[in-house]
Amino acid sequence: MTTTVRLKVLCIALAIVGAAASASAEPMFLAKQYTRCTACHYSPSGGGLLTPYGRLLSHRELSTTGGNGAAPAAGDEDDPHGEQAFLYGALGNALGPVHLGLEMRPSHLRVGFPGGHQDQNLLMNLDLIGAVQKNGWTIYGTAGREPAAHGEDERFISYEHWVGYQRDEGFGIRAGRFLPAYGVRFSDHTAFTRAYEDFDHDDQVYGVEVSDSMGPSLLQVTLAAGKAEAIFDHHNAGQRAFSMTGRWQLDLTPRTALIGSAAYRHSTDLDPKSGLVGAAFGFAPTPRLSIWTQVDASLQTRARGGHSWVAVNETSFEAYRGLWLKFSPQLKTSGGVPGFSELRRLLFEADLLPRTHWNVGVSYYHDHNHTFEVDTSTVLAQLHLYL
Amino acid sequence: MTYNLRPSLRIVLFLSLWVAVTSAASGPWRVGQAEVSVKCPMTVGGSFDARTSALTGTLTASAGRPSFEGSLAVDLRTVDTGIDLRNEHLREKYLEVDKGEGYDQAILSEVALQGLNPDAPTGKGSFTGSLMLHGVKKTVTGPAEIRQAGTGWRVRASFPLNLPDYNIDKPRYLGVGVKDTVQVTVTFTATQP
Numbered sequence A: 001m002t003t004t005v006r007l008k009v010l011c012i013a014l015a016i017v018g019a020a021a022s023a024s025a026e027p028m029f030l031a032k033q034y035t036r037c038t039a040c041h042y043s044p045s046g047g048g049l050l051t052p053y054g055r056l057l058s059h060r061e062l063s064t065t066g067g068n069g070a071a072p073a074a075g076d077e078d079d080p081h082g083e084q085a086f087l088y089g090a091l092g093n094a095l096g097p098v099h100l101g102l103e104m105r106p107s108h109l110r111v112g113f114p115g116g117h118q119d120q121n122l123l124m125n126l127d128l129i130g131a132v133q134k135n136g137w138t139i140y141g142t143a144g145r146e147p148a149a150h151g152e153d154e155r156f157i158s159y160e161h162w163v164g165y166q167r168d169e170g171f172g173i174r175a176g177r178f179l180p181a182y183g184v185r186f187s188d189h190t191a192f193t194r195a196y197e198d199f200d201h202d203d204q205v206y207g208v209e210v211s212d213s214m215g216p217s218l219l220q221v222t223l224a225a226g227k228a229e230a231i232f233d234h235h236n237a238g239q240r241a242f243s244m245t246g247r248w249q250l251d252l253t254p255r256t257a258l259i260g261s262a263a264y265r266h267s268t269d270l271d272p273k274s275g276l277v278g279a280a281f282g283f284a285p286t287p288r289l290s291i292w293t294q295v296d297a298s299l300q301t302r303a304r305g306g307h308s309w310v311a312v313n314e315t316s317f318e319a320y321r322g323l324w325l326k327f328s329p330q331l332k333t334s335g336g337v338p339g340f341s342e343l344r345r346l347l348f349e350a351d352l353l354p355r356t357h358w359n360v361g362v363s364y365y366h367d368h369n370h371t372f373e374v375d376t377s378t379v380l381a382q383l384h385l386y387l
Numbered sequence B: 001m002t003y004n005l006r007p008s009l010r011i012v013l014f015l016s017l018w019v020a021v022t023s024a025a026s027g028p029w030r031v032g033q034a035e036v037s038v039k040c041p042m043t044v045g046g047s048f049d050a051r052t053s054a055l056t057g058t059l060t061a062s063a064g065r066p067s068f069e070g071s072l073a074v075d076l077r078t079v080d081t082g083i084d085l086r087n088e089h090l091r092e093k094y095l096e097v098d099k100g101e102g103y104d105q106a107i108l109s110e111v112a113l114q115g116l117n118p119d120a121p122t123g124k125g126s127f128t129g130s131l132m133l134h135g136v137k138k139t140v141t142g143p144a145e146i147r148q149a150g151t152g153w154r155v156r157a158s159f160p161l162n163l164p165d166y167n168i169d170k171p172r173y174l175g176v177g178v179k180d181t182v183q184v185t186v187t188f189t190a191t192q193p
Helices: A001-016 A027-031 A052-062 A236-237 B007-028 B084-094
Strands: A098-113 A116-136 A139-147 A155-157 A162-164 A170-180 A205-214 A217-227 A245-253 A256-265 A274-286 A289-298 A307-322 A323-332 A343-352 A358-369 A374-387 B028-041 B045-051 B055-061 B067-075 B106-114 B123-135 B136-149 B152-162 B180-191
Touching: A027 A052, A027 A274, A027 A289, A027 A307, A052 B084, A217 A236, B028 B067, B028 B152, B055 B180, B123 B152
Parallel strands: none
Antiparallel strands: A098 A116, A098 A374, A116 A139, A139 A155, A139 A162, A162 A170, A170 A205, A205 A217, A217 A245, A245 A256, A256 A274, A274 A289, A289 A307, A307 A323, A323 A343, A343 A358, A358 A374, B028 B045, B028 B055, B028 B180, B055 B067, B067 B106, B106 B123, B123 B136, B136 B152, B152 B180
């Protein structure tokens, strides 16, 4: 392999894996009869700060050692304390209706490529997340630092900040900066359906989302002025473009869900207009096993790779209480356009959730660039602190 | 190739089947294998199932009427939602299974079929019944489907259940709750002793 190709492979691998990960959404909890993100997260599109219910669930039902932990009495509306509260409840009720979370993710990364490897220690996340929820209204925001990448310095970033209103009858609206709802939000932001479809960790938009939950179905439509990073940053001004996404989820049973999604992005100075359409299906045949599969057709102009397919399967199995094993084959076709690669990935992951506030994840990625016949392997070890 | 049965043989087969069906339907029926599933829609969207297989009871067709004597009882202490804390809250806070006599069971009685022949109730129709739950007795109604399964019957019936009608508190916990109306589906096989 030439030095140029080797460097390309390394850069791509680092860009994919080394970037900051947003707080995880966990579609694997379909196995516990949770089909909707909003059961545990403030954000309708998942990820980020856990609600008091989500924290409690993490403590009592998901962590290895929390099964007999204390819990607020039945009927309590909002009483976070103890292990499921911010900083183990050290602040008591001093914050009033404000809920906070501090997320850190110190990690070790090893990228192996033909002829060598590279190791890197990094702090993938350092974000303070806050939310206030009252009478159907939610104010939500994050503040943290974006890790240095591509030779740039670390910088302050607020990945999400939005105001939302949710009616009991199901209608909801939010406006601000957020990741639009599309398909399944896999916790791994490098999943092909996220990284290659512009739903990565920093692909939030400034826009308005309207949603309606009608019985077993949920419809979410987002209209956006463009990617958030292009709105206020004049360096990225050329990437401003209207975008629209639509997502429809049908819960066939409490452990089976079908999702249809579509997205459209207008052309920018750098990219031609593009579109996506896809479907996802998730089912959990047992309370310890969930299987999600998403297939998307990328309807892009030839200049951006032509029509291609992206498919991701994620199979998660709870081998022991709080120990989840994941297997994820992924594919991205090249579209038959020279210069665009067909990529194949096998991901093996172990997630250990011993306590509410910390968990450990070890992932092994085997990536194969079928076009150039290049293999890379990546090991990522993360300590996820969620205080 | 064609198959031709002699008319006399056809009559014998028909009579045998009719006798078997009607005689079977007229006796007492005991619940065998069963599953009760309660679909609980959540206030934040989505739903979960609360399940139990602890359904017992006997039903006997009333002569000449589309109704059944006897009752079906569900042991509420066995209802499982898949999450321990939710089970604890469901049983102790909302169903109050320890509150007093009868609170640990849901009992369906005075069952009557509509659109089905009580002597040979195969097919789709509807039912009504009286459900005793949480100290309150109310009429419930919904679709029912009965099929012959071996020497017995396989029954599937469902009905909506409005929790406030039974003086059950609105299930709410840390901002997440269950909507007022849940959907109950009962499936069981019934055989004659």
